[in-house]
Amino acid sequence: MASSANSNPVPKLYKSVIEDVINEVRELFLDEGVDEQVLLELKTLWENKLLQSKAVEGFHTEEQAALQAAQQQQQQQQQQQQQQQQQQQQQQVQQLVQQVHQVQQVTQPAQVQQVILPPQQQQQQQQAPQQQVIVQDSKMLQHMSATGMSAAATAATLALPTGVTPYQQLITSQGQILQVVRAPNGAQYIIQPQQQIVLQQQMQPGSVQAPVIQQVCPVRQVLAPMQGGLSQQGVIIQPQQIVLAPGNKVQGNPQLMQAAALAQQPGQAATAQVQQVQQVQQVQGPAAPQVPAQAQQPPMILQADGAGDTSSEEDEDEEEEYDEDEEEEKDKDGGEDGQVEEEPLNSGDDVSDEEDQELFDTENVVVCQYDKIHRSKNKWKFHLKDGIMNLNGRDYVFSKAIGDAEW
Amino acid sequence: MKEASPLAHSVFEVILWLFILASVSIMAYQLYRNTTLGNSLQESLDELIQTQQITPQLALQVLLQFDKAINMALANRVRNRVNFRGSLNTYRFCDNVWTFVLNDVEFREVTDLVKVDKVKIVACDGKSESTQNKNDK
Numbered sequence: 001m002a003s004s005a006n007s008n009p010v011p012k013l014y015k016s017v018i019e020d021v022i023n024e025v026r027e028l029f030l031d032e033g034v035d036e037q038v039l040l041e042l043k044t045l046w047e048n049k050l051l052q053s054k055a056v057e058g059f060h061t062e063e064q065a066a067l068q069a070a071q072q073q074q075q076q077q078q079q080q081q082q083q084q085q086q087q088q089q090q091q092q093v094q095q096l097v098q099q100v101h102q103v104q105q106v107t108q109p110a111q112v113q114q115v116i117l118p119p120q121q122q123q124q125q126q127q128a129p130q131q132q133v134i135v136q137d138s139k140m141l142q143h144m145s146a147t148g149m150s151a152a153a154t155a156a157t158l159a160l161p162t163g164v165t166p167y168q169q170l171i172t173s174q175g176q177i178l179q180v181v182r183a184p185n186g187a188q189y190i191i192q193p194q195q196q197i198v199l200q201q202q203m204q205p206g207s208v209q210a211p212v213i214q215q216v217c218p219v220r221q222v223l224a225p226m227q228g229g230l231s232q233q234g235v236i237i238q239p240q241q242i243v244l245a246p247g248n249k250v251q252g253n254p255q256l257m258q259a260a261a262l263a264q265q266p267g268q269a270a271t272a273q274v275q276q277v278q279q280v281q282q283v284q285g286p287a288a289p290q291v292p293a294q295a296q297q298p299p300m301i302l303q304a305d306g307a308g309d310t311s312s313e314e315d316e317d318e319e320e321e322y323d324e325d326e327e328e329e330k331d332k333d334g335g336e337d338g339q340v341e342e343e344p345l346n347s348g349d350d351v352s353d354e355e356d357q358e359l360f361d362t363e364n365v366v367v368c369q370y371d372k373i374h375r376s377k378n379k380w381k382f383h384l385k386d387g388i389m390n391l392n393g394r395d396y397v398f399s400k401a402i403g404d405a406e407w
Numbered sequence: 408m409k410e411a412s413p414l415a416h417s418v419f420e421v422i423l424w425l426f427i428l429a430s431v432s433i434m435a436y437q438l439y440r441n442t443t444l445g446n447s448l449q450e451s452l453d454e455l456i457q458t459q460q461i462t463p464q465l466a467l468q469v470l471l472q473f474d475k476a477i478n479m480a481l482a483n484r485v486r487n488r489v490n491f492r493g494s495l496n497t498y499r500f501c502d503n504v505w506t507f508v509l510n511d512v513e514f515r516e517v518t519d520l521v522k523v524d525k526v527k528i529v530a531c532d533g534k535s536e537s538t539q540n541k542n543d544k
Binding site for chain 2: 394
C-alpha cells in the first residue's frame with residue numbers, strides 16, 4: 001500500500017501546474033525572442049527550489065531522498081558539533097580545576113571544583129587565567145569574572161549545612177573551595193553542600209604567608225540550580241557560624257576578627273558587612289578575610305546582569321533592589337542566549353509570538369478562498385475552499401476546509 | 408503643449424496595461440503567489456532577470472500565467488477535504504479579504520492530523536473572482 005503516494009496529491013498537483021505554466025509561457029518566450037533554453041532553465045530552477053524547500057513529499061523521489069539525506073546529515077553533524085563543544089568546555093573546566101588542585105595542594109575532597117573568582121581584588125595571579133577560561137565556558141562564569149567576586153566569599157556563602165567543625169588543616173588554596181557543578185544546560189551552578197568549607201587566602205603563593213582564615217560557614221540553604229545566574233537571595237545564605245580558626249600561620253589581625261564578627265551576622269546584614277570587610281581588606285591588603293565579602297560575590301558573579309555585580313562596594317540596599325530585577329532578567333536570560341549584556345529592559349513583558357522557537361521556523365500559512373464565514377457570539381465557523389497550506393514546513397492542499405474556532 | 412503632461416503618460420500606460428489585461432481571458436487571484444510553489448517561481452524568475460535572460464515584463468507574464476494555472480488546478484484537480492479546530496486569536500476583514508490568526512490548531516484530514524501552535528489564514532472571496540491583487544502574506 002503506497003499510502004503516501006496515493007493520499008498525497010501535492011506532488012502531482014505541483015508538477016501539473018509547473019507543466020501547464022511552462023507550456024503556456026513557451027509562446028510568450030518565443031514572442032519575446034527568448035531562447036527555449038531559458039525556459040528550460042526556468043523550469044529547472046523552479047523545481048530545484050521546490051526540492052530544497054522540502055515542503056513537498058516525493059516530488060522527485062530519488063533526488064529528494066538524496067537531498068534530504070544530505071541535509072539530515074548536515075543537521076546531525078551540526079548537532080554533534082554543538083554537543084562536542086559543550087563537552088569540550090566541560091572538560092576544560094575540569095582540567096582547570098585539576099590544575100588548580102595540583103597547584104594549590106588542596107586537601108579537600110576531590111569533588112570540589114574550585115572556582116577562582118575575583119580577579120581584581122585577589123592577589124592570586126594564578127586564578128586569573130583560570131578564571132578567564134572558566135569564564136568562557138559558561139555564561140555564569142562570564143558573569144563571575146566580570147563581577148570580580150572573591151572565591152572566599154563565595155565559599156562562605158556556599159557553606160555547607162552539614163557539620164560545622166573548624167577545619168584546622170591548612171589549605172593552601174588560592175581561593176575558596178566551592179563545589180560548582182554544571183547543570184545540564186552547562187550554564188548553571190549547582191552548589192552542593194559539603195561538610196566543610198575551608199577558606200584560605202594567601203597573599204601570593206610562595207610569598208608572604210597570609211593569615212589563613214578558616215571559616216566554616218554552615219549554610220542551611222542549598223543553592224538551587226541557578227538558571228541564568230545566581231540570585232543574590234540564593235547566594236546570600238545566612239552564614240550562621242563563622243568560625244575563625246586561625247591556623248598556625250594566622251597573623252593576629254584585629255580586622256580579621258572584625259570581619260569574622262561581621263560575617264557571623266546572618267543574612268543580608270552580613271553581606272553588607274562583608275562588603276565593608278571587603279573594603280577593609282582591600283585597604284589592608286590581601287590578608288583581609290574575603291570570605292564574608294566573597295559570600296556576596298558569588299551571587300554577584302553569577303548574575304546575568306545588573307549594575308550591582310560590578311562593584312562590591314555598593315550598599316546593601318542597592319543590591320537588595322537588584323535581586324528581583326536580576327532574578328527576572330536571569331530567568332529571562334537563561335532562557336535566551338545568555339548574553340553577558342543586558343537584554344532589553346522589560347523585554348520579558350513583551351507579548352510577542354515565539355515564532356523563532358518553532359521547529360521549522362516557518363509561519364504556518366493557509367492561502368485559500370472563503371465560501372462563508374460565520375460568527376455567533378465568540379464562536380466562529382469557517383467554510384473555506386481551494387487552499388494551499390504550509391504547516392510545519394510541509395505543503396498541503398484542500399478543495400474544502402471547514403473549521404471552528406473560539407475567539 | 409509640446410510636452411505631454413505626466414498624466415498623459417500615465418494614462419497611456421494605463422490604457423496599455425488594460426489592453427494587456429484584456430488579452431488575458433481570466434484574471435485569477437494572485438493569492439497563491441506567496442506559497443511554496445509561487446515563491447519558488449518568483450525566485451527563479453528573479454534570478455533570470457538578474458542575469459538578464461528575461462525581461463521583467465516577461466516575468467510578470469509568467470506570474471500571471473501561474474495565477475491562472477494554480478487557480479484552475481486547485482479548482483479542478485484537488486478533491487479533498489480538511490477540518491480544523493482551534494482558538495481564534497485575531498480576525499480582520501478588509502477589502503473583502505479575511506485574515507485570521509489561530510492558535511493551537513489541529514488540521515484533520517482523513518489520513519493524518521497536523522497540529523500547529525499558530526497559523527495565519529488568508530482567504531479571498533470565493534464567490535467572485537475579480538481582478539484584484541491579493542498578494543498578501
